[in-house]
Amino acid sequence: xxxxxxxxxxxxxxxxxxxxxxxxxxxxxxxxxxxxxxxxxxxxxxxxxxxxxxxxxxxxxxxxxxxxxxxxxxxxxxxxxxxxxxxxxxxxxxxxxxxxxxxxxxxxxxxx
Amino acid sequence: xxxxxxxxxxxxxxxxxxxxxxxxxxxxxxxxxxxxxxxxxxxxxxxxxxxxxxxxxxxxxxxxxxxxxxxxxxxxxxxxxxxxxxxxxxxxxxxxxxxxxxxxxxxxxxxxxxx
Numbered sequence: 001x002x003x004x005x006x007x008x009x010x011x012x013x014x015x016x017x018x019x020x021x022x023x024x025x026x027x028x029x030x031x032x033x034x035x036x037x038x039x040x041x042x043x044x045x046x047x048x049x050x051x052x053x054x055x056x057x058x059x060x061x062x063x064x065x066x067x068x069x070x071x072x073x074x075x076x077x078x079x080x081x082x083x084x085x086x087x088x089x090x091x092x093x094x095x096x097x098x099x100x101x102x103x104x105x106x107x108x109x110x111x112x
Numbered sequence: 113x114x115x116x117x118x119x120x121x122x123x124x125x126x127x128x129x130x131x132x133x134x135x136x137x138x139x140x141x142x143x144x145x146x147x148x149x150x151x152x153x154x155x156x157x158x159x160x161x162x163x164x165x166x167x168x169x170x171x172x173x174x175x176x177x178x179x180x181x182x183x184x185x186x187x188x189x190x191x192x193x194x195x196x197x198x199x200x201x202x203x204x205x206x207x208x209x210x211x212x213x214x215x216x217x218x219x220x221x222x223x224x225x226x227x
Contacts, residue, residue, distance in 0.1 A: 031214065033214075033215065033216075035216075035218075040200075040221070040223070041220050041221060042116070042202055042204075042218035042219050042220045042221050043155075043202070043204075043216070043218045044218070045215045045216060045217070048214065048215055088154065088155070090155075099157065099170075100155075100157070100216070102154035102155040102156075103154055104152050104153060104154045105154060
């Protein structure tokens with residue numbers, strides 16, 4: 001399968017703790033993106049990281065990319081109840097200029 | 113902010129009905145996409161369009177067609193709805209000039225149930 005693989009499938013932590021989600025893939029990429037989806041809603045873009053970048057930050061979000069291991073991580077620091085959502089990674093399909101390959105997502109629950 | 117609007121949040125249709133899902137974006141984006149989302153499967157691309165009247169098949173086009181008569185509007189058509197088309201349908205668009213597989217803006221989704 002060319003799908004990205006995310007782990008864990010589900011993660012439940014206490015408010016204030018850090019949450020780490022991982023995404024692995026099998027072929028070369030130009031970029032990798034992370035999205036958030038609140039229950040029953042559309043997806044919201046969080047961060048795009050390019051293959052020549054190793055780390056990007058946006059507020060409490062930190063994304064790393066290790067192209068040698070073909071993996072990326074999304075870290076949410078000091079989690080809040082509002083961070084409860086599903087998180088998806090998406091990467092471009094090698095040889096295609098439009099296809100994104102999506103993982104099945106990590107469901108994150110922040111307990112108050 | 114970019115707004116992508118899908119006409120219905122919830123739809124219930126009967127097997128064999130013709131179903132239209134409408135999507136409108138307000139930021140002059142050239143690229144528009146239709147995905148379906150099923151639990152445990154992530155998002156799968158049905159069709160995308162890179163210009164008015166232009167379309168490309170995605171991974172799962174069977175049973176679907178699309179229409180793009182105006183730049184801002186991209187319609188997904190289920191010619192004869194079947195129960196296996198019960199799903200969440202997501203429309204997306206992205207900015208002109210860049211690669212089509214960069215940042216996507218999504219609508220809120222349409223949960224379609226086919227009975």
